[in-house]
Amino acid sequence: MSGGDLTQTLWDLAISQRWFSGRSGRPLRVDLGDWAAEPTPSTPGLRPGFLVVGFDDGHEETYLIPLLWPLDGDPSDATDDAGILLDLLRADAPGFERLAEIPDDLPARRFTGEQSNTSIFYGEALLAKVFRRIEPGSNIDVELHRELRGSAVVAELYGSWNVDGTDLAVFLEALHEPTDGYDLACRFASEGRDFSEHATALGSALGTVHRILAEKLGTGSVPGADIAAGFRSRLETVASEFAELRPFVPAAERVFDEVADAQVEVQRVHGDCHLGQVLLTGGHWIYVDFEGEPLKSLEERRRPDSPLRDVAGMLRSFGYARAAGDADDDWLTACRRAFLTGYGLDPDRTEPLLAGYETDKAGYEVAYEARYRPHLIRVPLDFLSTLPEGA
Template sequence: MSDSSAPRTAPARLPLADAPQGNALLRSLDGLLSRWLPGQRWFAGKGRPLGGLTLVSATELTPCTAGGQHPGLLHLLIRTRPADGDGTQAPPSGDCYQLLLGVRPALPPALGPALVGRPTEGPLRGRAVYEALHDPRLAGLLLERMRTPGTLGTLRFGRAPEAAIPAGLPARLLTGEQSNSSVVYGDAHVLKLFRRVSPGVNPDLELPLALAAAGSDRVPAPAAWFEAVFPGSGSKAGGGDAPEPLTLGVLAPFLAGSTDGWQLALQSLGHRTDFTSASHSLGRATAEVHTALAAALPTDVLRRPQLEQTATGMIERLTEATAAVPALRPYRAGLRRGYEALASYARRGGTCTVQRLHGDLHLGQVLLTPDPRGRGSHWSVIDFEGEPARPLTDRRRPGPPVRDIAGMLRSFDYAACQHRTGGPWVEEWSRANRVAYCRGYAEAAGTDPMEQRELLLAYETDKAVYEVLYEARHRPAWLHVPMAAIRRLAEPAG
């Protein structure tokens, strides 16, 4: 996905990536990073013993080993090695993480919390190494680098031909994200940096670019991006000679003044106000995105063998979940009916169109932006990365649109369960907004998801079963939220 408009190739500064310097760099950082990585909110290996680290690539975006008081900016790709026999499902080769490290002779007090450590050997010996995104100066230097297409060592920078990216924008790191990191530049752009990376174009770059090319105004169009390409970086795209790139970051317009759908839903519940109009327009927005993706990218049709296999996979996940969460067991037979109805639908000749999807659609992934002219508001859809815990190949696989729809319907239930008193009014709020969302979708798409009964029921049930397993393992206090849906979905009427 690199930019084709007259890229400029910069001289590579790679002394830190070459042996023996690369080995010396890794030795000097290994202990520091092994202690620091497990404490980061985006580190996926929590609870797994860390066997060691492998340096995949190192690139100086600004000099790190030279003398002077100017901070250096070091880009690393590090592969973790799981400990032998740790009993987990970690990839045998470990996960690959993107790190951006600042290097200074002395660290200002304001950057103290970002300190990784001080190497006692190697090319960075005695210098302060820290998380660079906390440093507005280095975050600003990264933006300046992204304004110019070209290459620097293993890194390749691309830019949309017509994108306007102002220089000198102040940088601030956002907090609260779990799987990635984001930096906002002024009120103009936001840079999303993927922390755990793998070969292949990330859907959060691929799909917004396709939607922008199709003229969709529902998704902020990428302004710039960068990726890593080097020998042995991954499988070869299309069977050619070039390895697939690793998408590292995407710069997109920052929708200042927007509020995400989750916060709006909670406000509606807190003030007992109607939200169905917003849900209806959100359904229309979802349908417009699906329609544009289907027109821009290949689609396919699932027939009896594939749909029966889908139902079988759902039953297997239910069996695994009931073994792990005893609270599910009384509802197992009722939930199976939904999956068996999908298999019966397939045996009757039913089919299902599949296409590229958002993959993790919920109220937190949509933004409502007021029209500055006072002519209503506009829904935008963001974060097309999919579920970060799933392999990239799975996240890029086409699926039925009802999978996204089911995710949003479950999100209405989750919002309703945040209301402190609960009761019939809250249940009616969720039901009314689910119906309004589906009706808005039907008006824009021409197909009503509520009439695709077998598909919608199966995918919503599969999502709720996943939620039960997740909450039981990670947030037991939230288990009642998906269990309320489980009781409803297990009823004979579905």
């Protein structure tokens, strides 16, 4: 197959997939990586295909399609016959790094609900996540799972697929009958059931994540003035577009003023922490999806930040669960206090930096809800209405 034919073939394949967000662009070329396994007369080979998409503003995006390639025939997406990926990990094939023993006889089943990546279950034991939009360098999800191995608060890492320093897939422990944290919190809220025990456990687990990442990857510090400036810039941007936020700008700015004179300790964090990023399995909580906010660049997502950003994200998520379940203020207050206690913070003590991060997050939510879910804009606005009035 010629280069032009392959480019068109992979474009046609990608255009119908949920993970492909490059539809407004045009196919430029396909770059082929090294063979992980070369084809033989009896078995197809595997090599990564990178579909490069160009856009009118000049930027390019790269999408991975792992190619199952017969010796005589056209290639296909290997995730449609995904057993080969686990076979290559088990065999320590080029580019595959195995970190634990792989059980035998695990049937492959592609998850049909994927969005930005492709997930493949291997029996009840393993899960592979094939990254689709590729940026050069190690993937943050792989990177942080590697550091958190053995912590019991993340799924165990079995291995990865890496080509020329860029992660293409990760192999993780498959969690047994997992329950989504947001769904569970909403159900408790709607039934008027106390969620405090779970909130305490979630706080404790996040504290473990942060402690290990600080120990393994180190910490640093940044001037609070820099963080406050970022808060203010985002606030001004949202307020300039969405009138709903403007009445709360003075109160938010006073919250940010309390941050400016501090020196803030920073480290690697989850970066996109909320109830949808935790799963209850076997009676304990597991944090998942450490890739950070998807709209940020890889450099931004890897940048150290205060762990209170993650804490604030979870606190805001409790507010959404309360609203979805139509629970009362006492339910939310109990969740917040329990989570902070589990994390190791005194819920009766004012934390100006935490207040800054939560206010910053609420400002972002105003913009998001106004654009995509107007019926939920009251959730961040209700929080912002609780900010102290000025003297």
